[in-house]
Amino acid sequence: MNVHLVDGTYELFRYHFAPNNKDLELGATRGVLGTVLQLLESGATHIAVATDHIIESFRNDLWPGYKTSAGMPPELLAQFPLIEEVLMAAGILTWPMVELEADDALAAGARVAAGDPRVERVLICTPDKDLGQCVGGKIVQWDRRRDAYFDSDGVRAKFGVDPESIPDYLALVGDSADGFPGLLGWGSKTAAAVLAKFTHLEAIPAAGEEWGVGVRNAGRLAATLRENFELALLFRRIATVESDTNVVASVDEMEWRGPNPELVPLAEKINGLGLAERAIRLAQRRAG
Numbered sequence: 001m002n003v004h005l006v007d008g009t010y011e012l013f014r015y016h017f018a019p020n021n022k023d024l025e026l027g028a029t030r031g032v033l034g035t036v037l038q039l040l041e042s043g044a045t046h047i048a049v050a051t052d053h054i055i056e057s058f059r060n061d062l063w064p065g066y067k068t069s070a071g072m073p074p075e076l077l078a079q080f081p082l083i084e085e086v087l088m089a090a091g092i093l094t095w096p097m098v099e100l101e102a103d104d105a106l107a108a109g110a111r112v113a114a115g116d117p118r119v120e121r122v123l124i125c126t127p128d129k130d131l132g133q134c135v136g137g138k139i140v141q142w143d144r145r146r147d148a149y150f151d152s153d154g155v156r157a158k159f160g161v162d163p164e165s166i167p168d169y170l171a172l173v174g175d176s177a178d179g180f181p182g183l184l185g186w187g188s189k190t191a192a193a194v195l196a197k198f199t200h201l202e203a204i205p206a207a208g209e210e211w212g213v214g215v216r217n218a219g220r221l222a223a224t225l226r227e228n229f230e231l232a233l234l235f236r237r238i239a240t241v242e243s244d245t246n247v248v249a250s251v252d253e254m255e256w257r258g259p260n261p262e263l264v265p266l267a268e269k270i271n272g273l274g275l276a277e278r279a280i281r282l283a284q285r286r287a288g
Helices: 008-016 027-041 079-089 102-114 129-134 152-159 163-173 188-198 218-227 229-239 263-269 273-287
Strands: 002-007 046-052 093-097 121-125 139-143 148-150
Touching (some): 002 027, 002 102, 008 027, 008 079, 008 102, 046 079, 079 093, 093 102, 102 129, 129 139, 129 152, 163 229, 218 229, 263 273
Parallel strands (some): 002 046, 002 121, 121 139
Antiparallel strands (some): 139 148
């Protein structure tokens, strides 16, 4: 079996800001439910969706500039609890995250799924670069919008480092989407060249002349890393997903068994009765 783990926060943003979204109050909710149903209609059997029920997380306590809900459209924020309610009514295992984030839930779900011998492949459905650190073995990342799959080789081709080095890479170059800057002067090519050889921050020699990777200004960059090493470790901590969090005990919890009765009135509320009908028809086909 394959397991599909969907980044509900990404999907909600994607549909809300889509050029063809004319309903800012409910359009994203319908879009997310529709795309999850599309996965099921394409043959997915085991699926879970993670959302950032609260945008802020423990990472905001670690770095004051970390992403918050400030400036987010209120009509988008209001749809987080709504899409969670709708997905649960559709029979989709849903993880609304509060202290941790959707990325943490996806990583934890992938760990559990990959550990099950019945599972052939785990697809983390998001383009989020943070989740590249989870890739390897059965786990791949799938950017559904571009229909692009990333296994370990794909992560290396995209970032220049192994999946296990992604948090170190982000610590050096920063992540504007998450609101931390990285270290001054450290660009993506330099970070990739150094980490491709040394893997983790702790293994990078203190003297740039010892790197032997042909980057420019190695001495200055090495000094920057020495002077800001604790900050780099903090950024790596922020960029590291919490894959040991307890969101699911078994792959069996992710199996879709059809919608619940409350989906129909909820679908009517979001002007999406056609979506409820799709879920009901699919469940009937699978049952019989």
